[in-house]
Amino acid sequence: MPSEFDFIQSLRQHxxxxxxxxxxxxxxxxxEPLAQRWxxxxxxxxxxxxFLLAEATPEAIGKKAMGVNLSDIAAMAGVPKxxxxxxxxxxHPPGGMTTRALADRLDAGVREMAARFGxxxxxxxTNTWDQGLVISITLIGESTARGPVLRSGAKLDDAxxxxxxxxxxxxxxxxxxxxRVREALxxxxxxxxxxxxxxxxxxxxxxxxxxxxxxxxxxxxSMSIPIHPDAVLRSAITGQTPLHxxxxxxxxxxxxxxxxxxxxxxxxxxxxxxxxxxxxxxTLDGQPLTPRGWVHEV
Amino acid sequence: MPSEFDFIQSLRQHxxxxxxxxxxxxxxxxxEPLAQRWxxxxxxxxxxxxFLLAEATPEAIGKKAMGVNLSDIAAMAGVPKxxxxxxxxxxHPPGGMTTRALADRLDAGVREMAARFGxxxxxxxTNTWDQGLVISITLIGESTARGPVLRSGAKLDDAxxxxxxxxxxxxxxxxxxxxRVREALxxxxxxxxxxxxxxxxxxxxxxxxxxxxxxxxxxxxSMSIPIHPDAVLRSAITGQTPLHxxxxxxxxxxxxxxxxxxxxxxxxxxxxxxxxxxxxxxTLDGQPLTPRGWVHEV
Numbered sequence: 289m290p291s292e293f294d295f296i297q298s299l300r301q302h303x304x305x306x307x308x309x310x311x312x313x314x315x316x317x318x319x320e321p322l323a324q325r326w327x328x329x330x331x332x333x334x335x336x337x338x339f340l341l342a343e344a345t346p347e348a349i350g351k352k353a354m355g356v357n358l359s360d361i362a363a364m365a366g367v368p369k370x371x372x373x374x375x376x377x378x379x380h381p382p383g384g385m386t387t388r389a390l391a392d393r394l395d396a397g398v399r400e401m402a403a404r405f406g407x408x409x410x411x412x413x414t415n416t417w418d419q420g421l422v423i424s425i426t427l428i429g430e431s432t433a434r435g436p437v438l439r440s441g442a443k444l445d446d447a448x449x450x451x452x453x454x455x456x457x458x459x460x461x462x463x464x465x466x467x468r469v470r471e472a473l474x475x476x477x478x479x480x481x482x483x484x485x486x487x488x489x490x491x492x493x494x495x496x497x498x499x500x501x502x503x504x505x506x507x508x509x510s511m512s513i514p515i516h517p518d519a520v521l522r523s524a525i526t527g528q529t530p531l532h533x534x535x536x537x538x539x540x541x542x543x544x545x546x547x548x549x550x551x552x553x554x555x556x557x558x559x560x561x562x563x564x565x566x567x568x569x570x571t572l573d574g575q576p577l578t579p580r581g582w583v584h585e586v
Numbered sequence: 587m588p589s590e591f592d593f594i595q596s597l598r599q600h601x602x603x604x605x606x607x608x609x610x611x612x613x614x615x616x617x618e619p620l621a622q623r624w625x626x627x628x629x630x631x632x633x634x635x636x637f638l639l640a641e642a643t644p645e646a647i648g649k650k651a652m653g654v655n656l657s658d659i660a661a662m663a664g665v666p667k668x669x670x671x672x673x674x675x676x677x678h679p680p681g682g683m684t685t686r687a688l689a690d691r692l693d694a695g696v697r698e699m700a701a702r703f704g705x706x707x708x709x710x711x712t713n714t715w716d717q718g719l720v721i722s723i724t725l726i727g728e729s730t731a732r733g734p735v736l737r738s739g740a741k742l743d744d745a746x747x748x749x750x751x752x753x754x755x756x757x758x759x760x761x762x763x764x765x766r767v768r769e770a771l772x773x774x775x776x777x778x779x780x781x782x783x784x785x786x787x788x789x790x791x792x793x794x795x796x797x798x799x800x801x802x803x804x805x806x807x808s809m810s811i812p813i814h815p816d817a818v819l820r821s822a823i824t825g826q827t828p829l830h831x832x833x834x835x836x837x838x839x840x841x842x843x844x845x846x847x848x849x850x851x852x853x854x855x856x857x858x859x860x861x862x863x864x865x866x867x868x869t870l871d872g873q874p875l876t877p878r879g880w881v882h883e884v
């Protein structure tokens with residue numbers, strides 16, 4: 289089985305050219321020769337994997353496609369600015385919808401989300417074919433004067449926070465991400481954000497990206513991890529604990545971030561503090577914890 | 587039947603935000619708040635429409651995907667700089683190829699083309715699904731100090747040039763575009779380029795974009811239109827004249843550009859001069875000419 293990381297891994301070495309401050313390997317690329325530094329991110333969603341056209345409305349798919357990109361900009365504490373949108377539309381959408389109606393409704397979802405975050409859609413490419421719906425968005429953002437927040441900046445004894453409750457997004461929340469753009473920008477002014485990432489693969493899997501890039505470990509506190517009501521509902525279906533879903537489910541699109549102990553005090557009562565950066569390894573209440581779905585990047 | 591222009595048309599009005607000098611409607615978007623102005627373009631290719639995986643090598647598909655984007659940057663006389671690459675890979679490619687091998691070979695084609703033009707690949711998204719291959723590339727380029735060359739700048743009595751022979755690309759040339767990036771930059775230094783576009787839909791269809799945006803007409807000289815040997819070969823198959831194929835076939839990826847009569851003299855013998863900008867209408871040797879596949883944009 290091919291790993292989806294391979295292609296990116298292979299591209300990574302080719303992003304080291306002048307002007308590229310951060311190439312592949314973080315939430316966004318950071319480009320140098322700009323007023324501030326600019327951020328670029330891309331996400332492609334496919335029918336049957338990221339959404340079911342028979343279940344999700346086209347508007348929701350459009351919103352999700354823009355939302356996951358906004359979440360990547362949020363994860364750098366950047367300001368989203370410009371997007372290009374490329375789609376492959378099925379000639380015969382399910383449920384008797386016309387291709388035109390599908391395009392219009394998808395478009396409406398993309399635009400609604402873009403408008404909410406002040407994003408200008410500056411380009412696009414529309415294609416029709418005989419297969420499933422694909423939507424690919426590239427989002428360009430600006431980093432603030434404080435610079436982009438990378439995955440690699442966590443420090444020993446940092447406090448680990450998360451922006452909201454986790455788990456069970458599969459019940460429907462995964463289709464309506466609330467990208468934490470404003471939260472990230474506000475945090476970036478109040479505290480010195482050491483490392484940050486958005487949760488797409490799951491709390492443990494995405495925290496591991498911070499730990500790998502920062503060369504540290506983490507201990508999580510099970511009692512502090514905010515559990516979404518959907519995690520409880522999922523739990524009733526799967527037989528796993530709600531905590532299990534909060535730890536391992538993906539597509540929450542909340543942010544994980546780390547700050548110094550001093551800065552952590554400023555955030556008390558505002559965001560749940562879920563753990564501490566340690567020397568090595570990932571633990572839960574001091575016991576070894578295996579991140580689900582984690583592929584170790586060599 | 588939905589027109590592929592509708593989606594873009596609908597997005598166009600949403601690209602008018604501060605910082606967007608040119609949004610949707612030209613070959614690239616032009617973004618303001620940069621050292622020079624920056625150019626952004628996106629193209630998505632689908633199996634069965636833009637290529638047949640059973641016929642084209644994955645390397646060629648990768649090269650084409652990067653090439654069509656490079657051609658858009660060339661059409662603005664820009665310098666290509668950064669790209670992001672998103673793919674949807676079939677879980678079971680035709681011909682017994684593994685998904686991994688397909689990804690690697692596609693990647694090799696993308697990288698080869700990027701390297702040839704000094705492009706840094708700064709991001710990507712790899713997905714696997716049960717349907718056909720899709721590759722979507724967004725390319726960011728820098729405009730030179732002379733500024734980007736738009737479609738809207740043609741002037742009455744301008745000479746119309748093309749950078750190379752046309753027609754019959756379907757025989758295979760459409761898979762190995764030679765983006766005219768260097769030619770465009772050289773021309774941009776020698777003459778004052780009034781309007782420029784790359785030929786993706788066909789000479790007449792793409793020239794019409796210049797005419798519509800510039801609010802002029804054109805008269806083409808049938809004897810001066812450079813005919814590619816492939817147009818002659820196609821002619822033998824289709825029964826159409828070679829000139830017909832040169833006028834109407836798509837995916838040549840040569841550039842059409844217009845310059846003043848004075849500048850035209852500097853280019854004599856270097857590029858074929860194929861016509862003149864007139865007050866209105868499109869004619870060939872003075873006779874009305876209908877652009878093939880042309881959809882009038884209201």
